[in-house]
Amino acid sequence: MNILAILTVRNEGAFLLEWLAHHRAAGFTDFLVFSNDCQDGTDRMLDRLDEMGLITHVRNDGPYGKGGIQFTAYKLAEKHALLAKADWAMTLDVDEFVNIHCGAHTVTDLIEALPQATAITLTWRLFGNAGIVRYEDKPVTETFQRAAPAVMHWPWRAAMFKTLYRNDGTYGKLGVHRPRQPDPVRIGQSRWFDGEGRELNRKFAGTRIFSNFGQSNYALAQLNHYALGAMESFVLKADRGRAVHSDQMLDLDYWVERNFNGDEDRTIQALSGPMRTELDRLMADPELARLHGEAVTWRKARFEELMLLESYRALFGRLLTTPPSRPLSKDAARFLTHFANLGRKTRQQ
Incomplete structure (x- = not known):
C-alpha cells in the first residue's frame, strides 16, 4: 500500500528529522511536505531530503487563498500525483506523532x-510541558x-482527532482534521472507526472533528500531540504564528x-x-547534519532576539x-x- 503523510512546516528544521524518522518507522511510505517563508533552513533541508528520494x-x-497558508497547501496537494496514487492519506503537523498500539506498531x-x-480517527493525546524551560536538541x-x-x-480540544482515510474518491478535498467535500453517492458506503476500534455514526463521515468526551479513545492508536514543547520553543511558536488562524497570536489560553x-x-x-x-x-548525511545544526543554532539565537521584546518577554514570564x-x-x-x-441553540434561533 501507498500510505501518504501530508505535512506543512515553517521554521521547524530542528524537529523535522525526528518526525520523518518516526513516521518512516511507523510505516508511512510517501511524504508530501509544503514549506513557506522559512528562516531556519527548513526549506533547504526539505530540498536535500527530496534529492535523496x-x-x-x-x-x-x-x-494564499482566504483559507490561509495551510489550506492553500492542501489545494496544491489535491492536484499532486502523490495523492492520486495514495491508497491511504493523512494530514499531519510536525508536532503530531502517530502512535500505533497494535501489531508491530505500524499504520x-x-x-x-x-x-x-x-477512515480511522486518531484522537490527540495532549502532552504537556512537564516544567521544561530551556530548549535542547533532543528527540521530542x-x-x-x-x-x-x-x-x-x-476541553473539547483534548478530543480532537486527525483522520487516516482510504483515498478511494469518497472525499474531494483535504482538511486539517478530516477529509472534506464528500461525494453524495459514495459517502453512504464509508465506514468510520475510532482509535478503540469502535464503529462511528454517520456524523463522523460528514462533519465531526472531535471524539466523544468521557471515554478512552486510544486502545489501538492515538496521535501524540506535543503542542507546547519547552517554554523557549513555545515563544518561538508564538512568533511563527498559527498555520490556520494566522491572525491569532498564541498566548496563555492555548497553553x-x-x-x-x-x-x-x-x-x-x-x-x-x-x-x-x-x-x-x-544524520549520517553530512548535508542534513549541517542543516539540522544550523536550525538548532537559529532557534537559540531567535529566542534571544525575541526576549528583547516586551510582548515575548511577558509571555515567557507568564509561562514560568x-x-x-x-x-x-x-x-x-x-x-x-x-x-x-x-449558546449554540441561541445562535441557531
Whole structure:
C-alpha cells in the first residue's frame, strides 16, 4: 500500500528529522511536505531530503487563498500525483506523532486490525510541558512523556482527532482534521472507526472533528500531540504564528488548554529502536547534519532576539508562573457543556 503523510512546516528544521524518522518507522511510505517563508533552513533541508528520494518538497510561498497558508497547501496537494496514487492519506503537523498500539506498531497493522474501515480517527493525546524551560536538541518523543489522562471531559480540544482515510474518491478535498467535500453517492458506503476500534455514526463521515468526551479513545492508536514543547520553543511558536488562524497570536489560553501532565505515557517508545535507526541514517548525511545544526543554532539565537521584546518577554514570564493545567471533573465539564449547548441553540434561533 501507498500510505501518504501530508505535512506543512515553517521554521521547524530542528524537529523535522525526528518526525520523518518516526513516521518512516511507523510505516508511512510517501511524504508530501509544503514549506513557506522559512528562516531556519527548513526549506533547504526539505530540498536535500527530496534529492535523496525520501520526501517530495513543494514550496508554498503564496499568494494564499482566504483559507490561509495551510489550506492553500492542501489545494496544491489535491492536484499532486502523490495523492492520486495514495491508497491511504493523512494530514499531519510536525508536532503530531502517530502512535500505533497494535501489531508491530505500524499504520499497516492498524489498517489490518480494522479491515472494514474506510477512515480511522486518531484522537490527540495532549502532552504537556512537564516544567521544561530551556530548549535542547533532543528527540521530542523522549523528552516529553507527561500527558493528559486517557479519559478527559474538557476541553473539547483534548478530543480532537486527525483522520487516516482510504483515498478511494469518497472525499474531494483535504482538511486539517478530516477529509472534506464528500461525494453524495459514495459517502453512504464509508465506514468510520475510532482509535478503540469502535464503529462511528454517520456524523463522523460528514462533519465531526472531535471524539466523544468521557471515554478512552486510544486502545489501538492515538496521535501524540506535543503542542507546547519547552517554554523557549513555545515563544518561538508564538512568533511563527498559527498555520490556520494566522491572525491569532498564541498566548496563555492555548497553553492552559494543552498543558496536562498528570499521566506518564511512554508507549511511543515501542518504535524508538526503528526510529533511532532511521534518524542515525538521516544524520549520517553530512548535508542534513549541517542543516539540522544550523536550525538548532537559529532557534537559540531567535529566542534571544525575541526576549528583547516586551510582548515575548511577558509571555515567557507568564509561562514560568503558570502551573500545570488541572483536568476538570465530569460535573464541572457538564456545567460548561450545558451552557455551550444553550449558546449554540441561541445562535441557531
